[in-house]
Amino acid sequence: MLTLFGKDGFGSTIVEAACVLLGEPYERVEADPFSSEDDPNLERLQQANPLMQVPTVLLPDGTVLTESVAIILWLLERHPGSGLAPEPGDPLRPTFLRWLVYLPAAIYPMYTVGDVPERWVNGEDAQRLLKEATVNRTLRCWELMEQGLKPKPGQFLLGETMTILDLYVAMVTRWRPRRDRIRQVAPNVVAAAERAEQDPRIAELWARNFPPKPAEG
Ligand SMILES: N[C@@H](CCC(=O)N[C@@H](CS)C(=O)NCC(=O)O)C(=O)O
Known part of the structure; x- marks a missing residue:
């Protein structure tokens, strides 16, 4: 299962939406990059993504995937024919x-x-x-x-x-x-x-x- 570091209303929203629409299971880890509190989730986020930004995703094999569009394109590749994007070769x-x-x-x-x-x-x-x-x-x-x-x-x-x-x-x-x-x-x-x-x-x-x-x- 994917691990998604996110915060409500932040850029993680679009990754959550893509996962739900594509049927991709994920575990959401609450992490507010603007918080100054000690939070083990923030430490985990920083380890994965030193820029401390959400969305950040951990793939099941431990690979770190950051950048919202990279994550979206990766998800779409995993679910071809979803209808959520024109497929390669489509004029659009x-x-x-x-x-x-x-x-x-x-x-x-x-x-x-x-x-x-x-x-x-x-x-x-x-x-x-x-x-x-x-x-x-x-x-x-x-x-x-x-x-x-x-x-x-x-x-x-x-x-x-x-x-x-x-x-x-x-x-x-x-x-x-x-x-x-x-x-x-x-x-x-x-x-x-x-x-x-x-x-x-x-x-x-x-x-x-x-x-x-x-x-x-
Ligand atoms: N280029 C990144 C931008 C992600 C980003 O800036 N996320 C914001 C939250 S919506 C963040 O984590 N900001 C904290 C910071 O930049 O310090 C993406 O497309 O995923």
Whole structure:
């Protein structure tokens, strides 16, 4: 069985979703990389992945697999014909790969910087400006995804069929600056993500990772 180091709402969410959809059993080890508490799970995570990031996966033979997209592609290879991605040779495959890798290459690093601006620059003003810059860059990246993919209203990002790309977008658009602002620059990308996360097969794990907010009043 796979061991998945993760934390609710973090990047481990997409790996959990892939495992559930593919029927891949996994054991989840709770590890919050931002926690400063002594935690044996964090020690295990650091041993496996000195960058101390989740998702981190241990394969049954002890091999360490990090990087969300590497994990997803490995899982998809293990479950060919799942329908969660265009298969090799499908004309949609290059577009799928382009935008799947775009997420951790262009957008996710904005959180690596913006989550802990004090890691990168000194001074509150500089940190605030740096964080703002990461949000602006994130919005620009979503805008470019909308323009590049041109998703049709009512469809998923690659057309009629939901792929793991839709769910990855559903996870990241839950993060700063969140859906309402992202929707302004990428309405059909957000719509596809919102549709994908309604998939009943992942309802339970999605609600745990992103609990519904109580109504204000
Ligand atoms: N490139 C990695 C990024 C993973 C990542 O940055 N995860 C965040 C949590 S969502 C993390 O662990 N951050 C802690 C840190 O960077 O110190 C991936 O795609 O899996």
